[in-house]
Amino acid sequence: MDKINLEEFRNIDMNPFDGALKLISGKWKMNLLFCLSEFDTMRYGEIKKTLGSITPHVLSVKLKELEANELIERHEYPQVPPKVEYTLTDKGRTLIPILRSICDWGKEYCVDFQDKQE
Amino acid sequence: MDKINLEEFRNIDMNPFDGALKLISGKWKMNLLFCLSEFDTMRYGEIKKTLGSITPHVLSVKLKELEANELIERHEYPQVPPKVEYTLTDKGRTLIPILRSICDWGKEYCVDFQDKQE
DNA sequence: TCCAATACTATCATTTTTGACCCTAGGTAT
């Protein structure tokens, strides 16, 4: 009787949210962005070293995706051995506050993660 | 000659960042949190409807993960047909600013995603 | 001549994530 029309009970536009996620979600992507937000310029090898367990393949795939989405830039120096530097673009830099706040949140709520492994 | 020790060129503590990601990354998870941040209380069916393409199985898996991490709470009403409501916990609510800023970022930088499909 | 250095690529293998589909409980309305 007092049944409401469930077809339109309430709605939300997830598009901008999904759109953002499409660019920044996926393993390693946010880590890469965070790295570059902390250290303006990094070479391929430095990133790899900093992330530790990422494989070269995955790293280059992710770097390419981020570059395709214009969040990072690739600067190649014509020398041997090769030297390639990565930086955030202006668009990428607008993510810095978000990345920082995620890190801060982690500091507050995920500190004891390591030690809790029994 | 001027070779530096690459073993310690620079360092960063990714732990809090990774810790945070561990709780909120993965498909659907942020969407769920975002949903619940927009609508304080939602029933299982409402969430499913709002997210559209999520399957019941995946939805319940994700809800459980978020609950296990104390980001959301499950309130079950002893009635038939069943009624279960989900809300953010206090801890989960601390994510709201982050979720909102991601959405805002998406509005600014990912608006034309839909139309650009040719 | 051969090795070192760097930033990758290519080719699989594997893991992780996601989805399809059907099933259940147990009051209520028909």
Place this chain on the structure above:
DNA sequence: ATACCTAGGGTCAAAAATGATAGTATTGGA
């Protein structure tokens, strides 16, 4: 008696993401 309602669970299957491993190019130096 029986279909209906909701919030899932169970069991595969499929797809997507990630990983392992080895290899390439170039040039200066031992």
